[in-house]
Amino acid sequence: MSIRARLFIILIATTGALWFSATVWIYSSTRAQVGVVLDARLREAANMVNSLIVDGRVNVASAAATVAMENSGLPIIAAGYHRQLSCQIWSLDGKLVGQSADAPQLRLSNHGDGFATNHVGDEIWRVYAVENKALGLRVLVGDNMKVRNRIINDMAAGLILPAALLLPILAALIWLSVGRGLAPLRDIAEGVAGRRATDLHPLDEDGIPHEIAPVASALNGLFRRVTEAQQREKNFTAFAAHELKTPLSGLKMQAQIAQAATEGDMRDAALTRIVEGVDRSDRLVHQLLEMLSVEAGYAGGTSPPMSILAILAEVRADLENLRTRRNIQVDLPLTEREPQMTVHHHLVYVVLRNVMDNAIRYSPAGGLVTCSIGQLGDDTIVEIEDEGSGINEAEVHRVTERFFRGKDVAGKSTGSGLGLSIVGAAMDQMRGEISFHRSRAGGLKATIRFPSSTETKLEG
Amino acid sequence: MRILIVEDDDLLLNGLTVGLRLKGFTADAVSNCDDARIALSDAAFDGVVLDVMLPDGSGIDLLRALRQSGSCIPVLLLTARDQVPDRIAGLDAGADDYLGKPFDLEELAARLRAIVRRAEGRASPLLHWNGVTIDPARMDGQARGKAFHLSRREFTILHALMDRPGTILAKSVLEERLYGWQEEVESNTIEVHIHKLRAKLGADFIETVRGVGYRLAPQRDQS
Known part of the structure; x- marks a missing residue:
């Protein structure tokens, strides 16, 4: 049922009930007042x-007739009530001593003083x-109730009839007013x-009544999220196409060079x-x-308790x-009490593998990569340091973006820019954190906090 | 023809550089927008091979800025996405041509020759001067009806001279044409190649301007 019809029925029902009660009240009150008068x-x-x-x-016989004369003096006596x-x-x-001209032939009453x-x-x-x-x-003066009721009914009708005629007009006005009142909702x-389907621009929130403003802002929030998701999807597709097709182009180029090369050196290099x-x-x-497996929320289920050190x-x-x-040396810590991981073995592995892979890849040849494990409250902290050139300060916050590669290493490294974004996605799944700082050796230090809580984000 | 390659992928950048040199181009390579801007403002290129997705920005933006600064240099865009809307966006930003990855080395070379030729306002891909004709696509030519073959470096020097007949090209300019930045200048210098060219085309085809450089001899009567 439309809100308009619903509001209309509610308003008509309540107005009608009120109107009916008022009518009953007026009728009974009129009846009582007329009776008293x-x-x-x-x-x-x-x-x-x-x-x-x-x-x-006057003599007794004609006294009764004076009542009829008296009648004409009363304002209520008009045509029809004569x-x-x-x-x-x-x-x-x-014995009947006297009576007015129009009095009934039968005796009016037998009672003593007062009304009956x-x-x-x-x-x-x-x-x-x-x-x-x-x-x-005994003097008896009487009203025929038939006449009395007619007076009451006529008075009540005089009050009720205009109100009854107004009822349909009232209904029409309610219908129109409800329509006008609901206009902003209808506009939205x-x-x-x-x-x-592709139009996701936000609704204009100015001038929207505050009752439906939450609806408008919820819709706008939804539009924004859908737009962002679409944009991310579009970016991902563009980046993935670029990242997959560029090496293919390179391979094809090199293959054609090998085919066309006139010198053996050139062919070998290709x-x-x-x-x-x-x-x-x-x-x-x-x-x-x-990346797809991490983003799909694949947590690997439970696995036998395994220490972080064993995963490292x-x-x-x-x-x-x-x-x-x-020729890189990777030092693992020698810890006595090793924190055990029973879940997310896969995610922990993915994170550590990508971070260590980067550390080895960006260390100078013959360099040292140092890993350490610590506890912070219930959380487990793993730090992996290298002796590479580190990450530019301005680019630190972008490292977990998909396909982001630092300007300094772009074109020189063989990375895809995916590694740390996989790490970022996996840390999100585990509700952990990863941060990057300059290491003591001047390289990069990755600090990874694995939460003790085993709850994963379900809405991955 | 000297071409600037802007591409961030190491494998492809190397392939483009080596491949285009193999096809008779002089290829210089940079791997990001900033370096490309510096290279374009510092040196004269006949054309640019530009990747759309670069680590420090979009090739499309670089191209747009280039066109806004009034540059007419021929630009060929390389992109992984070659759907119609992508191609339209690229061409509207000022690209002269468009190739979707992965592409063919021969096709890339042919398209580069075509856009450079159009930019120079020539209808024919062949260059003519004083009875000598060279074909950039095949890196060979004819002198007075007799076919001759050129080495890659000989072709590069002759092509540079025939592009602008009458213009004196300094030795350093020719060296840059020949080697770009990234190649070592070898011991067999410009003089050796000029000597070989004169042997193939006639001693008076290329003139030496003492202390300045080389140019083609003035056009003789066609008789």
Whole structure:
């Protein structure tokens, strides 16, 4: 159901209920007031007739007729209510002494002083009786309830009918007002519905009522996140295309040089380059796959408890070829109490491998890479230092960006710029931290904090 | 033809440099935008091979800045993404041609010759002077109806002279053409190559301007 219809029904129902209660109240209050006024008239008329008789100004037989004359003096007596009051004068021993012209033939009432409501024939009458014991008479003045009810109903109808006629107008106004009130919401809905799927520009938040501002800002937040994700995806695709196709171009170039070379030296150099290029492409493909596995949230499940030192030793063994080729010494710490890792073995391995790989790759030939393990609270800290040229201060914060390569090493190194971004993604998964500083030897020191908590980010 | 190669990938940069030299170009190489800007302001190149993605910025931005500074140097873009929108963006930024990776060395050389030729306002790829015709695509030529073959270095010197007949080219300019920055200047100097060229084309085809350099002899009557 639309909000408009919903609001309309609520407003009409509450307004209608209120209106109905008011009507009932007006009706009953009118009825009570008219009853009191008419009762007062009955009593006055009866007392007047009685006093006329007592004074002896009129004879008893014609006294009742004065009631009819008296009627015309009352404002309430208009067309249709004419000759409403009837009067009968009975002797106390039960003889009709006199009556007004239009009085019913049957006796109005048998009661003593005061008011009573009686059936007289088919009709109901309201009667006031005055008993005059001195003259042995009883004066009865009565209203026919039929007439009385007509007065009440007519008065009530006079109040209710205009209100009833106004009801549809009220409904129409409510319908229009609700529509106007909901205009800002409709504008937003139409604005969003009318967009093309690719249109993600933010909604204008100025001038939006504060009730729906949270909706607009939530939508804008969503638009922004989708745009960012799209941009990241686009960048990644562009970078990946570049990173995969550039070595292929290089390989093709070198192969064509080898084909066209006239000198043996040139051909040999090209073939050597091809072999290096294939190795590099292999590493790149490996890293891309590693990146995908880390980003997909692959945590490797649980594995037998393993110390950080054992993982470091495993990493060092896996990098043996590179290490010996570059003649780098990798020192591992000798710790007695080794922190145990039971989960994320794969992620820890990926992080340590990439950081150590970089340290070995960027150390000068014959250099030293030092690893140390420490504890900070429940967290395990691993530091890996090299004697390389370090990272430019201005570029330190960018090292975990995908495909970022420092300006100083670009073109000279064989890195893809993926290694540290894989590390960054893996640290995010583990909710750990990695930071880079200048080492004592002037190279780079990577400080990695593995949290003790085994919770991983589920929304990887 | 002297070409500046701007490419950050070591393997490809080496391949381009060696490959283009093999095809008779003089190739100089830089690996980032900053170095490219310095190289372009310092030396005269006939063309640029520009990678779109560089470590310190986008090749497209470099190209745009180059065009805004009024340079008309022919530029061939290299990119991993060669979808239509990418090509349009590259060409609109001022590129003269476009090659998607991976590309063919022959095609790259041919496209470079074409954009350089267009920039020089020539319709024919062949260069003519005083009855001598050279074909840059094949690195050979004809002298008075007789075909001759040129070594890579001989071709480079002759090509430089025939590009602008009548202009005197200093020995240092020719050396730069021949070796670029990265090649060692070898003992067999310009004089040796000029001597060999004169033997193939006739002693009076190239004139020596004492203390200045070399130029082609003035055009004789075609009779």
